[in-house]
Amino acid sequence: MNDTVSTLASLVAFPSICGTPNAPIMDWIEQRLAALGAHIHRVPGYDEGRSSLFASVGPDIEGGIVLSAHADVVPVAGQPWTSDPFTLTERDGRLYGRGSSDMKGFIACMLTAAARAATQPLTRPLHLAISHDEELGCVGVRSLLDFLRHEGMGAQGCVVGEPTGMEVAVAHKGKVALRLTCHGRAAHSANPLRGINAIVLAAGMVDALQALQKHIASTEPHDPRFDVPFSTVQTGLISGGTALNIVPDRCEIMAEIRLLPGISPQPYIAWLHEAGQRLTRDGSHGRIEIDITNAYPGLADDPGSEFLSLGLRHARSNTTRVIDFGTEAGLFRNELGLPCIICGPGDIGRAHKADEYVTRAELAEGDRFLAELVNGLCRPGYSAAGGSMPGM
Incomplete structure (x- = not known):
């Protein structure tokens, strides 16, 4: 334990802020x-100065278990920490530091x-997958998954150790990040009718995003396990205009949809395109572009999964939960076909703020x-029932 x-303490001392080199x-x-x-692969990321790591301990065969984590953390700027966020500090059994949870x-x-x-x-390997830039929307793990798919890596399952208080989570929402760019026509503000105000168009699209949320809440099948039992729409950023006396010709909105x-x-997305066309009247009153800037899938639970049974046994639990925040588990499932559970120390409620x-x-x-x-990896074909896994 010590x-x-x-x-x-050593890990926290590295200020591995997302979006920065992580060597x-x-x-x-x-x-x-x-x-x-360990047998180690450093996998370059798509951005210069970033890499992920995949390491294996034990025999070079299939049937092992993957432990997955991200090494990046969110920024600390502007947060009222009571101790150095990059020095692990203990008070009353709590270990404070950025990334501790x-x-x-x-x-x-x-x-x-x-x-x-x-x-x-070991009769089967233990694998460790450590990614970068997860906090930017699970972007860093993708080159790692490409590498593992090319290598044909197979495993019994994957534990993604996001903070769940050591409860076993089996599902989470996915995410689509959108950029809505509203194009108008510049003019002198002394005669604004000669222009097309892109900010006014953006205001219409913000209304459309809110209307989409109401549409989703009233029409989408609900999953009561989630705190918000339907998909959600969030308008996060907006920017436009250059000066008060210029009719703005461009305004950009950043929004996201968190999907069950x-x-x-x-x-x-088609619903939003239709809303944009109504606002611009087929281009005669400006133009609205909608682009996907990032997306990752949700994780759907698999109640019959043998790996889930194994995870519950070792967690000494008979119950599962779902989480509202996204993880890399959906990508491991979709890209590699691995059964996944999410289980790790800490609490997401302490993350992304001061005194984590x-x-x-x-x-x-x-x-x-x-x-x-x-x-369990020391016993051939170990399963939750204590027998052999099929095909192993």
């Missing part, structure tokens, strides 16, 4: 794993599990959970 806490923290993790004899606490548990696995007679698992965004923390008890439970998974 090893996990000291590992977390220092990935170098440190790679060195730790190399010392254990989301999700360097799980990475620390992963490295403890890898050290344990390196000393055990299994719900396609296409009908909703994880507790020693939560880390201890994470270590116990992963230790049992590692012990």
Whole structure:
């Protein structure tokens, strides 16, 4: 346990802010794993200076378990921290630091599990997948998944260690991020009727986004397991205009749709296109473009999954939950076909704000959970029922 806490202290000390180069923290993790004899791949990201890491301990065969985490954290600028966010600070059993819950606490548990696995007679491998820039919309894991798909990596399942308080989560919403660009025509404000005001068009599209939310709430099948039991629409950013005496010819809106698992965004995007056409009257009163800037899928639960049963057994739980925030689990399921659960120390309610923390008890439970998974990898074809997995 002290090893996990000291590992977390080292991880927190790296200011691995999303959207910035991440070589220092990935170098440190790679060195730790190399010392254990792990087989390691550094996978370059699509942006310069970023990389992900995939490491394996144990025999080079299929049927292992993937532990997945992201090493990036959100910024701290402007937040009223009571201690240095990049120095792990303990007060009353709470370990404060940026990323302690989301999700360097799980990475620390992963490295403890890898050290344990390196000393055990594994019959199947333990894999560690650590990505970058998850906080920008799960963008960094995509090159890693491309690499794993090319390599034909197969596994029994994947544990994504986002902070769930060590409860087993089986589903989450997906996300589509949209840019709505409203094009008008500039004119002198002394005679605004000679122009087309792009901000006025944008106001109409904000109304359309709100109307879409009402449409979704009243027509979409609800899933009562989620705090908000239907897909949601959010207008997050708006910018336009250059000077008060110029009729603005451009205004941009950034919006998102958080989708229930299994719900396609296409009908909703088509709904917005139709709203834009009504506002612009087929281009005679300006033009509105709608572009998808990022998207990741939701995770739909699989109640009959053998891997879910295994996860529940080691979590010592008989119940599952869903989460409203997105994770990389949907991508691991969709891109690699891996059964996925989400289970990790910490609480998402502490993340992304000042004085984020994880507790020693939560880390201890994470270590116990992963230790049992590692012990299971020492038994051929281990399943939740204690028998052999089909085809193994």
